[in-house]
Ligand SMILES: Nc1ncnc2c1ncn2[C@@H]1O[C@H](COP(=O)(O)OP(=O)(O)O)[C@@H](O)[C@H]1O
């Protein structure tokens with residue numbers, strides 16, 4: 147049984163003008179348990195929209211999305227999300243942010259604190275528990291967001307260009323940390339990125355989308371390349387690029 | 397360190413002392429007619445008698461009670477209405493016409509009806525403060541709650557918060573800066589409305605004390621009462637500012 | 652209904668709702684008064700209020716009072732605006748003025764200035780003068796403080812380059828400093844303007860001498876509730892029109908400024 151199934155998914159945004167925007171035209175995709183899938187595509191092709199649909203934040207216009215064979219209805223703690231611009235609660239400290247989901251689950255204060263501390267240590271933010279997010283760098287803020295989401299232990303992790311706003315060095319470090327976390331606590335990950343090389347390094351499969359209205363152009367198995375030599379990764383990234391380039395020039 | 401800060405504060409407020417000295421000198425040398433302004437000495441003496449007799453405490457107590465009940469309830473109700481209008485469309489549609497018509501209306505215009513409705517007791521003054529401050533609170537919380545980033549709401553929802561939980565755990569908090577700056581304006585407005593209403597329709601409170609002493613020609617007492625009102629307005633604003641800084645310490649505050 | 656996902660109604664439903672909400676309230680009000688559920692003394696029916704308004708407007712009474720109120724509010728506001736801009740600019744450009752004005756503004760801004768009204772009556776009598784002074788003293792603080800903020804935060808390079816071009820200090824002030832500070836000054840005026848109306852009405856209520864405030868207070872003393880409501884409706888309409896007018900002026904003055912294109 148697949149973890150996630152997209153069945154003829156379609157999303158149309160009504161707009162003020164006469165023509166509505168068809169963000170996603172028709173998407174069929176299945177994702178296995180604990181699989182790491184990346185999604186790449188031209189900007190505006192509906193990648194974020196796809197994640198938001200799966201997250202249950204916005205409603206489908208057609209088709210359906212199943213998780214464990216049950217249709218998605220509204221957001222829930224089984225699907226955690228990490229946004230490009232962190233979306234931390236600025237009025238909570240690092241600890242408060244990481245504890246948020248635990249408090250929602252009704253976990254007692256002492257235990258909540260202990261779990262949160264574990265995740266804060268895991269993303270290497272020990273010592274910043276009582277700092278407010280506006281005092282942290284972008285990379286640190288994204289670590290908090292990751293810890294906040296992981297602390298709820300969601301089965302599915304949705305990541306929308308999570309490292310897109312970070313500098314190259316921080317991005318590289320966080321990529322390695324994410325892989326390490328994923329290899330320890332298995333999760334089904336949907337990872338949107340515009341960085342093709344990042345997709346190859348991180349994921350088992352890369353989904354390439356067409357320009358808007360978004361459809362699936364190609365699905366590429368990258369399991370053979372991800373752990374491999376830098377040359378192999380580059381070759382695979384170049385291959386995906388060549389597919390993507392056709393869409394960019396349209 | 398502390399002494400230096402104290403000296404700074406004293407220097408900052410020195411022009412006020414200068415004005416007091418100018419006032420004193422001009423009354424000593426009869427530059428202003430004593431029937432137009434009592435001397436600072438006479439004013440302070442009057443203030444002292446007002447305090448010592450317990451009369452001042454009584455009026456201050458009455459005024460502070462009316463002001464805080466009216467203001468706090470307008471903050472609570474106004475915030476609920478403002479957030480409701482921002483996040484729930486049918487609430488917005490129902491209330492929008494009332495707000496557009498009532499918002500530009502000078503809030504003080506309601507005082508005469510409150511006299512008709514509630515008479516001379518506490519209620520007419522509390523209502524004046526409440527109704528006057530309600531709309532500024534509605535509009536400021538509405539503006540704050542409209543602009544909340546959807547991703548903050550989605551984060552909370554995917555961390556397990558319910559739709560109603562999101563209203564006060566995310567939207568209320570995100571709107572807090574706007575709500576508090578609205579409340580600071582409401583605070584100033586509340587004292588204006590209260591003192592005005594007490595001057596017109598009351599048998600006690602600071603506004604009454606000012607207008608009563610004025611009408612009976614007891615200007616030393618009138619000046620003393622005015623000084624008290626100005627001081628209360630100033631210190632309550634300072635206190636609120638401290639509270640606001642603390643509540644918003646998570647933000648980069650403009651100086 | 653969901654509070655967090657904004658639910659959108661159709662365009663017609665919305666346009667209808669916009670007026671229906673107001674109409675429903677007025678209708679309900681009329682019915683509950685004429686049906687005898689509400690004492691018409693406490694809340695006269697809308698029809699009675701409008702009837703009284705038209706009657707008094709025809710007689711010229713209401714119009715005369717309204718004109719007085721508008722005159723006092725607007726004149727006081729304009730005087731406060733002019734004085735406030737001058738004082739704010741002085742405080743920004745002269746250290747002595749800053750030293751002197753800053754603490755006065757920080758105490759005067761939050762103070763309930765209405766408490767000073769009896770002093771102004773004592774000094775200037777019960778006529779227009781004391782009312783104008785009251786309005787000016789209320790409106791001037793936001794203007795001073797906004798002008799100060801605006802004129803003291805101007806880009807130094809702007810001033811240097813203007814000096815470099817040989818501009819006189821006077822022209823510099825009028826051509827560079829004030830225009831650059833205009834958005835801030837206007838936001839100060841935007842706070843001051845509604846306050847002018849609030850205080851004009853209150854002052855008229857306390858001191859008599861005509862105007863809508865006095866008219867309403869007198870009506871309330873004689874328990875003529877229809878007239879009190881007629882006054883409130885008139886003030887509401889005036890307030891709405893004046894704010895609209897103010898907004899026009901603001902847009903005109905800021906037409907070069909990006910924010911005004913909202
Ligand atoms: N709320 C919305 N209303 C109207 N159009 C939208 C909305 N959200 C997204 N779109 C449009 O849908 C398309 C896909 O958006 P998005 O999923 O954000 O693209 P991507 O993440 O791939 O860059 C874009 O053309 C965007 O303009």
Ligand SMILES: [Mg+2]
Pocket residue numbers: 193194195306
């Ligand atoms: Mg996107």
